[in-house]
Amino acid sequence: MKIKIAVPSKGRISEPSINILEKAGLGLIDKSNRKLISKTFNENIEVMFARASDIPEFVNDGVADVGITGVDLIKENEADVHELLDLRFGQTKLVLAAPEESNINSVNDITDDMKVATEFPVLTRKYLQENGLNLKIVKLSGSTEAAPFIGIADLITDLTSTGTTLKMNHLEIIDVILESSIKLIANHDSLKDKKELIEAVSTSIKGVLDADRKKLIMMNVDESDLDKVKEVMPSMGGLTISEVLSEKKTVAAQAVIDEKEVFELVNDLRNAGARDILVVPIERII
Template sequence: MKIKIAVPSKGRISEPSINILEKAGLGLIDKNNRKLISKTFNENIEVMFARASDIPEFVNDGVADMGITGVDLIEESESDVVELLDLRFGQTKLVLAAPEESDINSVDEIRNDMKIATEFPVLTKKYLDEKGLDLKIVKLSGSTEAAPFIGIADLITDLTSTGTTLKMNHLEIIDVLLESSIKLIANEDSLKSKKELIEAVSTSIKGVLDADRKKLVTMNVKTADLDKVKEVMPSMGGLTISEVLSDEKTVAVQAVIDEKQVFELVNDLRNAGAKDILVMPIERII
């Protein structure tokens, strides 16, 4: 039994997608000579490279058993897939925007005789229907932000993460159609027939996500100082304490903490009597 995982072949989410698979133990064997399909360190798992916009349909049709792509592309393709995990990167929004110099400052000021340009006609049509609007939709494959200034459309819907590009092109956000991020998805039939393997991939990737910005802190503490260390020591799941063979009664203490706590915590631990403090990265938490 084998599975294929479809990942974007290029674009802003390609490398992060590959990186998260590698951290999960699914490194590509022929990474430097990328082909349509690449083997991984697991002989039963292959990676298939595809356009991000094609991945929802590939997973829907069973061409790939799993995939990594954006919510916006899943919704636009109207694919029937199972969302397994939010991969916590690639956050973006599909927004409705109008030229700053236009008289459109809200949805209520949009007229049915206007045109709207977009790379997302399905989501745009759904939004317009919800608002009771009947605009002509002009489908574009890029440079959507230029449409109002070359006379193609009065409005646009486009993806943005910070809004900077829209501002640079003198466009103002009127409304948000969809908030998107990158998801790990699966084919419904594959999830039933290849459940064990798919769940293993999902669990490994979740372990990588849960370990993000976490550190393992270990130290030696005299038994007499242990209560003081406990008072200042946060922990994800409680402290692990073990005896140290030493002339003085000493224990080894370890705990998982957030990365942002490290700077102040190390000083607090030292002042509480901890010694030999080590801060180490964590690859996965299962």
């Protein structure tokens, strides 16, 4: 039994998606010659490259068993898929925006004789309906931010991460329609029929996410100083202690800590009596 994982073939989320699969142990066998379908280190798992906007539909229809794509695209396609994991990257927002010099400062200033340009007509229509508006929607496939300035529309809905591009184009955010991030999704039937393999993929990727910004800290400590070290040592599950064969009673201690704790903690541990301190990156936590 095999599964296909649909991954964006290009764009801002393509490389991060491939990287997270590789860290999870599902590296592509031949990265130099990317084809439509590529084998991975696991003979039962293949990666299928597709446009990010097509992935929700591919997973919905069972063309792919698992996929990596954005919440915005899942909802725009109205795909009926199972969300396995939030992959914690690609955060963005679908916003409603208007020219800075317009008289549109809030949703209350919008009238039905206006037009809105977008790459997301489904989400835009739902938003307008929820706000009792019936604007004409102009569907575009790119350069949405130019629409108000060339007479195509009065407003736009578009994706933004920081709002910088909108500001550069003299557009002001009026409202946030949707907050989005990148998800690992699965086909409902595949999740039933190929549950073990899909859960193995999900578990491996979750292990990579849980290891992000975590470090393994290891040290030697005289038994007489161990209580002082314990007092300053934060960890996910307490210290792991093992005996060190030496003339003086010494133990080796290790724990998983947050990356942000490393700088101050190393000094605190030294002052508490720890020595030979090592800080090691972690690839996965299962």
